[in-house]
Amino acid sequence: MKFTKQHTDPASKARAGLLETAHGNIETPIFMPVGTIGTVKGIHQKELEDEINAQIILGNTYHLYLRPQTDTLRAAGGLHKFMNWKRPILTDSGGYQVYSLAHRRKIKEEGVTFASHIDGSKHFFSPEKSIDIQREIGGDIIMAFDECTPYPCEYGYAKKSLAMTHRWLKRCLKYHAENGGLYGYEQNLFPIVQGSTFKDLRIESAKFIADQDAVGNAIGGLSVGEPAPEMYAMTDIVTDHLPVDKPRYLMGVGTPVNILECIALGVDMFDCVLPSRNARHGTIYTAEGYYNAKNARFKDDFSPIDENGACSTSRNHTKAYLRHLFNAKELLAGQIATLHNLSFYLWLVGEARQHIIDGDFLSWKNEMVVKLGTRI
Amino acid sequence: MKFTKQHTDPASKARAGLLETAHGNIETPIFMPVGTIGTVKGIHQKELEDEINAQIILGNTYHLYLRPQTDTLRAAGGLHKFMNWKRPILTDSGGYQVYSLAHRRKIKEEGVTFASHIDGSKHFFSPEKSIDIQREIGGDIIMAFDECTPYPCEYGYAKKSLAMTHRWLKRCLKYHAENGGLYGYEQNLFPIVQGSTFKDLRIESAKFIADQDAVGNAIGGLSVGEPAPEMYAMTDIVTDHLPVDKPRYLMGVGTPVNILECIALGVDMFDCVLPSRNARHGTIYTAEGYYNAKNARFKDDFSPIDENGACSTSRNHTKAYLRHLFNAKELLAGQIATLHNLSFYLWLVGEARQHIIDGDFLSWKNEMVVKLGTRI
Numbered sequence: 001m002k003f004t005k006q007h008t009d010p011a012s013k014a015r016a017g018l019l020e021t022a023h024g025n026i027e028t029p030i031f032m033p034v035g036t037i038g039t040v041k042g043i044h045q046k047e048l049e050d051e052i053n054a055q056i057i058l059g060n061t062y063h064l065y066l067r068p069q070t071d072t073l074r075a076a077g078g079l080h081k082f083m084n085w086k087r088p089i090l091t092d093s094g095g096y097q098v099y100s101l102a103h104r105r106k107i108k109e110e111g112v113t114f115a116s117h118i119d120g121s122k123h124f125f126s127p128e129k130s131i132d133i134q135r136e137i138g139g140d141i142i143m144a145f146d147e148c149t150p151y152p153c154e155y156g157y158a159k160k161s162l163a164m165t166h167r168w169l170k171r172c173l174k175y176h177a178e179n180g181g182l183y184g185y186e187q188n189l190f191p192i193v194q195g196s197t198f199k200d201l202r203i204e205s206a207k208f209i210a211d212q213d214a215v216g217n218a219i220g221g222l223s224v225g226e227p228a229p230e231m232y233a234m235t236d237i238v239t240d241h242l243p244v245d246k247p248r249y250l251m252g253v254g255t256p257v258n259i260l261e262c263i264a265l266g267v268d269m270f271d272c273v274l275p276s277r278n279a280r281h282g283t284i285y286t287a288e289g290y291y292n293a294k295n296a297r298f299k300d301d302f303s304p305i306d307e308n309g310a311c312s313t314s315r316n317h318t319k320a321y322l323r324h325l326f327n328a329k330e331l332l333a334g335q336i337a338t339l340h341n342l343s344f345y346l347w348l349v350g351e352a353r354q355h356i357i358d359g360d361f362l363s364w365k366n367e368m369v370v371k372l373g374t375r376i
Numbered sequence: 377m378k379f380t381k382q383h384t385d386p387a388s389k390a391r392a393g394l395l396e397t398a399h400g401n402i403e404t405p406i407f408m409p410v411g412t413i414g415t416v417k418g419i420h421q422k423e424l425e426d427e428i429n430a431q432i433i434l435g436n437t438y439h440l441y442l443r444p445q446t447d448t449l450r451a452a453g454g455l456h457k458f459m460n461w462k463r464p465i466l467t468d469s470g471g472y473q474v475y476s477l478a479h480r481r482k483i484k485e486e487g488v489t490f491a492s493h494i495d496g497s498k499h500f501f502s503p504e505k506s507i508d509i510q511r512e513i514g515g516d517i518i519m520a521f522d523e524c525t526p527y528p529c530e531y532g533y534a535k536k537s538l539a540m541t542h543r544w545l546k547r548c549l550k551y552h553a554e555n556g557g558l559y560g561y562e563q564n565l566f567p568i569v570q571g572s573t574f575k576d577l578r579i580e581s582a583k584f585i586a587d588q589d590a591v592g593n594a595i596g597g598l599s600v601g602e603p604a605p606e607m608y609a610m611t612d613i614v615t616d617h618l619p620v621d622k623p624r625y626l627m628g629v630g631t632p633v634n635i636l637e638c639i640a641l642g643v644d645m646f647d648c649v650l651p652s653r654n655a656r657h658g659t660i661y662t663a664e665g666y667y668n669a670k671n672a673r674f675k676d677d678f679s680p681i682d683e684n685g686a687c688s689t690s691r692n693h694t695k696a697y698l699r700h701l702f703n704a705k706e707l708l709a710g711q712i713a714t715l716h717n718l719s720f721y722l723w724l725v726g727e728a729r730q731h732i733i734d735g736d737f738l739s740w741k742n743e744m745v746v747k748l749g750t751r752i
Contacts, residue, residue: 038700042707044689068675068700075676076696084692299444300451313420316460320452324414324444331418331707 001188011362013266021140022185023088026055028268031345037063038083042335051311052342056088058271062097070136078138091139093130127171144172146192151225158196192220206241216247223252239266256372279337289374298323311343377564387738389642397516398561399464402431404644407721413439414459418711427687428718432464438473446512454514467515469506503547520548522568527601534572568596582617592623599628615642632748655713665750674699687719
């Protein structure tokens with residue numbers, strides 16, 4: 001994998017880059033739609049390519065491990081083939097879901113035991129096990145197994161947890177170095193900076209992560225309930241210490257405003273379920289602000305869902321039609337809304353990239369965050 | 377509207393024809409996907425065009441009357457514009473849903489009062505009201521308001537009901553003749569043959585309907601629970617008495633086998649929720665037979681959903697992937713299965729048409745019905 005920093009914004013830490021992987025190139029900054037269990041909910045792979053133009057998608061290790069299970073993914077030749085997706089895939093380590101979704105988890109130095117949220121069956125994830133599962137899934141970018149601390153978090157717990165996350169990282173790196181990819185192409189392991197919302201821990205972690213000299217680095221443990229200013233403050237501190245010539249991935253972030261603010265802080269990669277999950281509940285994001293598509297005021301509003309929308313669905317269907325589909329609980333409601341929101345997110349990061357290249361990112365960003373944060 | 381009978385099968389009553397409407401041409405025999413409430417469940421209009429190549433879709437008057445309601449459809453300029461569908465639309469009269477779905481219905485000579493299945497609100501449909509709603513929906517083909525008798529049905533009730541259905545038809549024809557379309561294009565009213573499973577009543581009805589000299593004719597009251605041989609017997613009798621130079625629409629039919637058998641009996645148009653509803657429950661129809669995509673035996677079956685499938689989705693996704701999507705209750709399961717089944721139905725009627733043109737329909741049909749009826 002190769003990362004080329006192509007442009008740097010003169011007025012912020014924003015960068016435009018190119019990430020080259022075995023399954024194709026990614027122009028950064030980029031947003032990665034979340035394909036939880038081998039599908040971006042409600043969206044065809046064909047639409048992901050043609051309508052949304054997703055350059056890379058995410059797979060969730062915890063979910064894929066439980067269903068379809070790794071033996072099936074391995075028999076298929078990896079997730080790309082299993083789900084018929086030819087572009088890059090990034091997988092998380094499974095850690096976040098173990099902490100947020102699984103039951104009866106017990107964290108020890110060796111790893112984590114937990115019960116499946118589906119059938120209560122008992123499982124064990126360790127750094128080595130997580131890397132092994134991610135090898136079987138076959139993502140182009142894979143993540144270190146860490147502990148994602150909750151918010152708020154006691155300082156003592158965060159410090160202890162961070163030390164273990166760093167020890168786990170060493171085990172991940174060792175195991176990954178000793179065991180290549182299964183399918184004949186490169187898999188790239190990103191370490192994750194943790195440290196909760198504590199400045200000193202974040203700096204300590206960022207320095208430790210930077211020292212590993214990995215091909216790319218991630219920032220975890222944010223967007224877990226902390227106020228946005230804290231998210232920005234931690235991101236700002238961390239990007240000051242991560243290598244400038246490596247891609248930086250801020251995990252699980254966020255709203256359109258969060259994404260622009262964190263691009264300004266030097267982040268290159270984002271993922272979040274928010275645009276797709278909120279789409280299914282009726283929230284439509286546009287460059288002029290967001291609105292609730294279920295609102296009765298749209299009953300006879302025959303203007304497009306988003307007249308400047310990047311995908312044809314947003315321009316060709318009306319607010320009245322979408323409101324009707326939600327009102328009638330039709331499947332197409334969530335599909336259209338998801339198509340729109342994801343294509344909007346991809347448009348947004350593409351615009352950010354263009355403004356970085358053009359050298360006027362910061363002023364554009366400052367105008368946009370006002371509009372994006374407005375309920376229309 | 378113009379119907380041209382282009383070919384007749386020498387060995388059966390099957391015909392190939394061309395139906396020209398204000399929104400485009402339809403090659404018959406044809407299957408019409410059901411777009412209940414302004415959407416074919418789980419399928420984009422773009423996919424209906426590009427993947428399934430639907431030439432005409434159905435809208436349900438009862439459902440559209442309740443949601444989004446006709447004032448909205450009228451304000452939108454009709455259902456075509458509301459749902460952004462440029463090809464032909466056929467609407468039913470609402471009668472079937474009033475009898476099968478609505479609550480507390482009371483049938484009188486004047487019309488039917490009923491309570492909405494959604495909120496219990498009281499409504500009244502008459503022949504004139506049904507035509508009025510269908511004018512506001514704006515389908516290219518609209519249906520007479522009839523009573524669809526249940527199966528089994530007492531002879532006396534069926535006879536009395538049929539007489540009323542014929543009186544209602546006269547009112548529909550009169551109202552339709554006196555009130556043109558609302559949107560500047562032609563709407564074509566099809567009368568409906570009823571008579572339950574009684575030969576004499578079906579003949580009486582078919583003759584009465586034929587005498588009205590409408591642009592096309594429908595056969596109703598079948599596929600309501602009667603054995604297939606009864607469905608075929610009634611269809612056979614009715615098509616013997618309907619004009620040969622007018623299109624014949626068999627309402628609500630059916631399985632792939634039903635469709636081929638009824639094409640052989642001289643039917644030109646079909647609609648049914650079966651391929652889409654069963655898709656959402658995992659039934660996949662192919663030219664070699666049908667199977668349940670949820671079956672555990674497909675866990676590691678990486679052969680295509682249908683290797684000879686007409687749409688790319690069927691060829692590019694595997695049985696293992698589809699089984700996984702159903703197992704994980706993912707939205708994409710129903711979407712892919714529906715795309716497949718509808719494109720299969722359209723392929724099937726297209727093949728039937730080609731064999732009618734080639735002059736070997738009957739032998740092809742006889743081979744196909746064996747395969748189509750096989751669980752694989």
